[in-house]
Amino acid sequence: MDVANRTNTAAGGEPKILAFCCNWCTYTGADLAGLNRMKYPANVRVVRVPCSGRVNPQFILRAFARGADGVVVCGCHPGDCHYATGNFFTRRRFMLMRGLLEFNGIDPRRFHARWISGSEAAKFRDFVSEVCAIVKGLGHE
Amino acid sequence: MSRIGVFVCHCGTNLASVVDVEKVAAAARELPGVSYAAEYKYMCSEPGQQMILDAIAEHGLKRIVIASCSPRMHETTFRKMLKKSGVNEYLLEIANIREQVSWVHTDSGVATEKAVDLVRMAVAKVAKDEPLKASSIPITKRALVVGGGIAGIQAALDIADAGHEVWLLEREPSIGGRMVMLDKTFPTLDCSACISTPKMVDMSAHPNIKLLTSCEVAAVRGYIGNFTVTIRQKAKYVNQDICTGCGNCEEKCPVKVKSDFNKGLSDRPAIYRLFPQAVPAKPVIDRAHCLKLTKDRCGLCEKVCPLGCIDYADEDREYDETFGAVVLATGYGLCDWTAMYDEYGAGRFADVIDGLAFERLVNASGPTEGHIVRPSDGAEPKTVVLVKCVGSRDPKKGKPWCSRACCMYAAKHAHQILEKIPGARVFVFYIDVRTPGKNYEEFYDQTRKDGAVYVRGRVSRIYKEGGRLICQGEDSLLGKQVRVAADLVVLETAMEPAAGARETAALFGASADANGWLQEAHPKLRPVETQAGGVFLAGTCQGPKDIPDTVAQASGAAAKAIGLLNKDEMETSPMIVAVDEAKCSGCGACVDICPFGALSLEILTAREGRWERAERFVCKVNAGLCQGCGACTVACRTGAIDLRGFRNVQILEEIDALWT
Amino acid sequence: MNNFSQQQQKIRSAASRLLADGTVRFVIGWAPTRFAERTTVLFAHTEAEAQALVWNAHCTAALGKYLLDHRLADYAVGIVARGCESRMINRLLTDHQIWRERVYILGAPCPGMDAERCAGCRERAPVVWDELLWDADGMPETGGRQDAAPTNLDEATIADVGAGLALPAVGAACSRPLDTDTSLRSRFFRAEAVEGLSAAEKFSYWDEVYAKCIRCYACRQACPVCSCRACYVDMDRQGFQGKQHSAADNRVFGVTRAFHVADRCVECGECERVCPMGLPILGQTQKLIKEIEALTGEAYVQGMDAEEENFLGAFDLDDKDDFL
Structure with missing residues (x-):
């Protein structure tokens, strides 16, 4: 979380954005973006998880503590969860975590979440591009 | 030493044209725990796999990272391959450098840098992988x-x-079930019993x-x-092994109970079979109404049974x-319209009936032998009103859903009335007519040609006037209030879950x-x-x-x-959650999360600390039910419950690997 | 203070009776110390010890957590329970940590103690008890210390009282700057004081806080909601908590601790009371409850009964997700 001192941007490099993607929707959507040869910035690094419900908010804290410039969490749309209800819990957890991060002075523009289905390759591309642009714009404080 | 082997695939030119695969392999060699790294044109091919197997044997590799296409593509392929080696097939991670690198980025420099990062993450994760065994x-x-x-x-x-x-x-x-209660089935009008009872006999x-x-x-x-x-x-109170279903008992039983099967339109004895073609074709005693069982009187059935089947002590x-x-x-039931629609008389008028009761009336084996009559006086109705969507599509008073079958069976009811009662008039009040099925629209069309009058609107009120039932409602196509004096009203009521x-x-x-x-x-x-x-x-x-x-x-x-x-x-995935009972506090936070009911709290009794026999709750995982989503792991503050293959420590290592 | 002494007598006699008839092994309450303004926790095992129990405005330590030390016991424990303790007990019951039949609860409606956090307390009457020692009637329903509480304050006014608060100073080691002002205030007073800052100001404010944190984990130790058999911070191999003593890792701990109690916090303020560095960490947990209330649009008070659903253990199909 020591954003000011540790980010890549601070060192003049490209920002690194960590993305948690659920295996069944967003990871598939990201693969589809590849199959369609869509182009998006190379700043994003995807961690594959079975379900967005697997993403512990502590992972996000850890990423920021280690120097992540941005973190995103993606999963199936509500109602489409491969495991029926996982993303409903994700939703509550991260709505709450966002408030806590903001309260702790982590710029909310560094943390995003989005529902992206397996067919929404373009949405994945656009979302990643958008977050990259935002995070690059923030630079370091 | 982890003895990790990293294998970077070219995927022909798919990967190699953008990612500097040699540089990725070279970077991999420098990573902690990696003792071998190589690249090859097609890792998934026969020679590619053989190359990996040879390297495992030659270099004593214990864990494998393959940088290639998406794990969704070939994870299973490589797992199968590892089964042929000495390496557990779950000590494998795939770095997705095709779909998520070479196909989406054009600059070789940043693509290669990202590919190295992804390999670094995979190496960090594989180092913490545990051997797993599918059971x-x-x-x-x-x-x-x-x-x-x-x-x-x-x-x-x-x-x-x-x-x-x-x-x-x-x-x-x-x-x-319900089908044997029906008379004819739309749109072919074949006799419901004729097509369902043979199936029942096949069953038995x-x-x-x-x-x-x-x-x-x-x-x-x-x-x-x-x-x-x-x-x-x-308890059936009739020995089903000996009973031949002769029916003597049913004839002699003095009790009369309204028959549910005939929707209260006829009576049945207390020892009865549901309907004449019942399967099994043997009677049972209705314990709520049998005089012997309720008042210890009668006992006629026992006396008349030639085989001594009756057993009042059955339990x-x-x-x-x-x-x-x-x-x-x-299956389904019909909603209780009497509780919802006071304006239709709430059950006070005997001649306002629901669709299933009409089925019994029109059924040749029903209480009237198929004659459509008014339940109140047995007279043949000349004007019949059918009201659709009673309870359906009515979120305020009834159910929000469409019951799907009513449009068609209402058309069938109209057809049957017009066919059986010469000169009869039929009015059908409807909101929409929905006939999406093979030959359904044609059937509905024919019914209108036969003379059924369709009135678009809900019936707002049914009341009695001069011995007839006045159905009042708006004809929304004419924009006028209409009133129909009916002899019989059939409410096509909503289906609801049984x-x-x-x-x-x-x-x-x-x-x-x-x-x-x-x-x-x-x-x-x-x-x-x-x-x-x-x-x-x-x-x-x-x-x-x-x-x-x-x-x-x-x-x-x-x-x-x-x-x-x-x-x-059945093979079960080993990538499911496991609980460390020593750490588990038994708080149950995980139990609330599981959509599969795979988690439960159980009391563990054990010697603990200064207590000889301490009781505490622990979470138990039902391995057959767990699907491995891992949503429960987040609820566990201790980390006592963790997901194999995606353990907390593995994901943390992946994160850390990006910023070392 | 007359009330306090009458009520103290009731506590002593009830405790003596429970010990005499063997209902409980001991009764948890407060005892005097050699400082007039401090009390300590007493485990009264005998009738004589029960006569040492005290009840005054300095009974600021919450007792609920001590039940956990006896969670495996096969005997019953008596406890004096105010609103906060009773909600802790419900919380421990919800989390399956204690057995209801092994706790004997002496309900003690609280007039508000001499502590800043008590000034934001809204639920001072016990919500569960085996025996209510005195009536809650006549107690001010909300607000600070009884003698400091203005009368006829409505919720809106109380919120105003809290809103204008200055940012709490980050304490110096071994000082207690937090308990200086016990006047009435808003329920989320500590969080509200920080909310108005800009992102950068917030960041540096918490930086200052966590630079002082010595990671003694007293906040966790005192928290009645931190009922885990093993705490994640003590598990090196899990790896959630970095072991570096840096503001960054301290901050991860601070935020994680808050998140771990997020939807279960009973708002007793023990975490802040026991912090040896005097850090204003109550804001973190207050913020989370405030967020939950904003997300659901409903009041969220934990510990009111033992059967309640946790916010994070449930969902609504139409939960808000405006940033997703």
Whole structure:
């Protein structure tokens, strides 16, 4: 979380954005973006998880503590969860975590979440591009 | 030392044209724990796999990272390959440098940098991978079908015909369900009993089928492949093994009870069979009304029974049986319109009846032998009003859903009235007419040509005037109030889930939606499965349907059950959660999260600290139910419950690897 | 203070009776210290010890957590329970940490103690008890210390009282700057004081806080909601908590601790009371409850009964997700 001192941007490099993607929707959507040869910035690094419900908010804290410039969490749309209800819990957890991060002075523009289905390759591309642009714009404080 | 081997694929030029694969392999060699790294044109090819296997043997590799296409593509391929080596197939991670690198980025420099990062993450993760072993559970080759309507009958017959043993459980004294109550079926007008009773007879004669009537599911333990079901056999008071169904007892019984089967339009004795063609064709005693059982008087049936079948001391029994697959076919009921529509008389008018009662009236084996008469005085009605969507499509007073079959059976009712009562007039009040089915629109069209008058609007009030029922409502096409003086009014009422369906499904781990219809695993792609493995849905328990759809879905459910029962054993994924009992506080936060009911709290009694015999809660995982989503792990503050293959420490290592 | 002494007598006699008839092994309450303004916790095992129990405005330590030390016991424990303790007990019951029949609860409606956090307390009457020692009637329903509480304050006014608060100073080691002002205030007073800052100001404010944190884990130790058998911070191999003593890792701990109690916090303020560095960490947990209330649009008070659903253990199909 020591954003000011540790980010890549601070060192003049490209920002690194960590993305948690659920295996069944967003990871598939990201693969589809590849199959369609869509182009998006190379700043994003995807961690594959079975379900967005697997993403512990502590992972996000850890990423920021280690120097992540941005973190995103993606999963199936509500109602489409491969495991029926996982993303409903994700939703509550991260709505709450966002408030806590903001309260702790982590710029909310560094943390995003989005529902992206397996067919929404373009949405994945656009979302990643958008977050990259935002995070690059923030630079370091 | 981890002795990790990293293998970077070129994927022809797919990867190598953008990513500097040699640089990736070189970077991998420098990573902690990596003792070998190589690149090759096609890792997934036969020689590519052989190259990996050789490297494992030559360099004593213990864990493998493959940088290639998406794990969704070839993870299984490489797992299979590892089975041929000494390396556990779960000590494998894939870095996705094709779909998520070379195909989406153009600049070789940043693409290569990202590929190195992804390999670094995979290496960090694989170092914490644990060897896992897929286990398998034996499957009990026997299916349970819950519900003996047409859906249950069809599913049972299909499964039995495929060679598997089936037990069909029905809570009524006979199978048959709603379909045997009907007279004719739309749009072909074939006799419902003529097509369903032969199936019932097939059922009772089928060597693979065991029929359980007057039975309920009391409890369920276990899961897919092995459900141990506690069956409650309600007392029948008639020895079913000896009874021949001669009917002497039914004739002599002095008690008269309104027949539910005939919707109260006739009486039945206290020792009775549900209907003449009941299967099994043997009577049971209705304990609530039998004089012997309630008042210890009478005993006539015992006296007249030539075989001594009557056993007043019979009791409910419970016993356990194990099944590999379960089909839920619990069916529907009609909503109680009398409680919802005071403006229709709330049941005060005898000649306002529901659609099922009309079916009994028009049925040749019904209480009037098929003569359509007014229940109040037995007179033949000359003007009949049919009201559709009573309870359906009415979120305020009734149910929000469309009951789907009513438009068609209303058309059928209109047709039957016009056919059986010469000169009769039929008015159908409707909101919309929905006829999406083969030959459905044609049937509806013909009914209108035959003379049925369709009035678009809801009936707002039914009241009595001069011995007739005045149906008042707006004809919304004319924009005028209309009043029809009817002799008989038939309310085509909403289907609703059968009483107790939600509770029964819950015993098997399946759930119901907000309206009480049982929930399919996916509305489009898994319509006959439930979230509970090995539990399938057939017929109207899943939502309103007509007979063709019900039968089709029943066969679908049967196919799923057969697919399961054809296996001797079922492999279970080892990538599920496990609980460290020493750390588990038993708070139960994880239990609330699990959508599969795989987690439960149990009391652990053990010596602990200064206490000889301490009792505390711990979480237990049912490995057969866990699907490995890992949503519970986040609820566990201690980390006592963790997901194999995606453990906390592994994901943390992946994160850390990016910023070392 | 007359009330306090009468009520103290009731506590002593009830405790003596429970010990005499063997209902409980001991009774948890407060005892005097050699400082007039401090009390300590007493485990009264005998009738004589029960006569040492005190009840005054300095009974600021919450007792609920001590039940956990006896969670495996086969005997019953008596406890004096105010609103906060009773909600802790419900919380421990919800989390399956204690057995209801092994706790004997002496309900003690609280007039508000001499502590800043008590000034934001809204639920001072016990919500569960075996025996209510005195009536809650006549107690001010909300607000600070009884003698400091203005009368006829409505919720809106109370919120105003809290809103204008200055940012709490980050304490110096071994000082107690937090308990200086016990006047009435808003329920989320500590969080509200920080909310108005800009992102950068917030960041540096918490930086200052966590630079002082010595990671003694007293906040966790005192928290009645931190009932885990093993705490994640003590598990090196899990790896959630970095072991570096840096503001960054301290901050991860601070935020994680808050998140771990997020939807279960009973708002007793023990975490802040026991912090040896005097850090204003109550804001973190207050913020989370405030967020939950904003997300659901409903009041969220934990510990009101033992059967309640946790916010994070449930969902609504139409939960808000405006940033997703």
